Amino acid sequence: MFTLKNTQDEHDHSKCVHKALEQAKVLCEKQGARLTRLRRQILELVWQSHKPLGAYTLMDMLADNSDRKRVAPPTVYRSLDFLLEQGLIHKVHSLNAYMGCSHPTQKDSEALFICGTCGHTEEIRSNSIQQAINLAASQHRFTVNQQILEVVGLCNQCKGKR
Ligand SMILES: [Zn+2]
Ligand SMILES: [Zn+2]
Known part of the structure; x- marks a missing residue:
């Protein structure tokens, strides 16, 4: 049995982001991987909410958030590939989007x-x-x-609004 934990209801999401970035730092150090400024920024953007974001949305957000000039799509995709390889994010195939992984140190299966x-x-x-x-x-x-285990439906929060 498993229960669907509803993290949408009022939770302090900054804690999720903080934890994810800390975990990423530790994990990359352990794996000898380089979490560059751009990779870290992208990870932080992916973690802005619990909703997956597409690569182009991320590019727009990057452009809005930084003083640097627009980052080229291949660069963003390379960073996303890096984060995927490190197990720090998931690719959501049915949405063609990315989301942060909440437990990057555990490799067991997830849906x-x-x-x-x-x-x-x-x-x-x-x-x-x-x-x-x-x-x-x-x-x-x-x-x-x-x-790739993706199940599409109606979350508890949205169900309540019907
Ligand atoms: Zn959260
Ligand atoms: Zn919903």
């Missing part, structure tokens, strides 16, 4: 529950989902290289 109305996306970790995938894969003699 994303995406609200189709407000875009709020929650990471769900569930052993039972993983076990079901492992079982199905072995029954079909299939080797899993990548898992």
